[in-house]
Amino acid sequence: MxxxxxxxxxxxxxxxxxxxxxxxxxxxxxxxxxxxxxxxxxxxxxxxxxxxxxxxxxxxxxxxxxxxxxxxxxxxxxxxxxxxxxxxxxxxxxRFFEDSFKGIELIDGKRAVNLGFFDQENRQTLYGFNEGGKISYAVKPLPEKEEEQ
CATH class of the missing domain: 1.10.1660.10 (Multidrug-efflux Transporter Regulator; Chain: A; Domain 2)
Known part of the structure; x- marks a missing residue:
């Protein structure tokens, strides 16, 4: 990747x-x-x-x-x-996108851009989606095992 x-x-x-x-x-x-x-x-x-x-x-x-x-x-x-x-x-x-872009992942079966942590505690990640030209965003919590580390 x-x-x-x-x-x-x-x-x-x-x-x-x-x-x-x-x-x-x-x-x-x-x-x-x-x-x-x-x-x-x-x-x-x-x-x-x-x-x-x-x-x-x-x-x-x-x-x-x-x-x-x-x-x-x-x-x-x-x-x-x-x-x-x-x-x-x-x-x-x-520079903004270079610093914030963390990769492309599959979230709920959809391709998403990982834009990094959404919160100060680094427990939630901001994802951007582009479905047929319609842009949307979602904040997802880190999986529990990653959060414990």
Whole structure:
């Protein structure tokens, strides 16, 4: 069983050359270089034998956000600021779920996400269910033998 979602897929290892990033995001390489010059985005540090600049998955997300806000009518500086706010919220949410996710279990024959202890005494566990898009939660007491330990 995978106990940590980040063990399953580590997006930090994804790297994209500027041409790939340009095609994936629908932004010209010229625009990307300008945004990089303005310090709105940044390429990874180049390794000794690496000629091409490469961008991380996080920069890909930032480029998509900047482009989205530009398409919404924001000026570049404002689009960059709005993208920073969204990324900060997303990082917080990611850390929250990474810290609270304890695994996937079968509860009463249904797949459930174990979200950790519900109470200060660590006697109850919070589970989340998704049945056909309907989200629900349940608090279940620990089995007696686990509670005694």
């Amino acid at each position: 995978v106990n940590n979602l980040s063990d399953l897929v580590n997006l930090t290892n994804l790297r994209f050359k500027i041409g790939e990033l340009s095609k994936m995001a629908g932004v010209s390489t010229r625009q990307l270089r300008y945004w990089e010059q303005k310090k709105f985005i940044s390429a990874n540090e180049r390794e000794a034998d690496q000629d091409a600049r490469v961008f991380s998955f996080r920069m890909y997300i930032k480029v998509l956000l900047i482009k989205h806000y530009l398409d919404e009518g924001y000026k570049l500086a404002a689009a960059n600021e709005k993208s920073k706010d969204v990324i900060e919220d997303e990082l917080w949410l990611h």
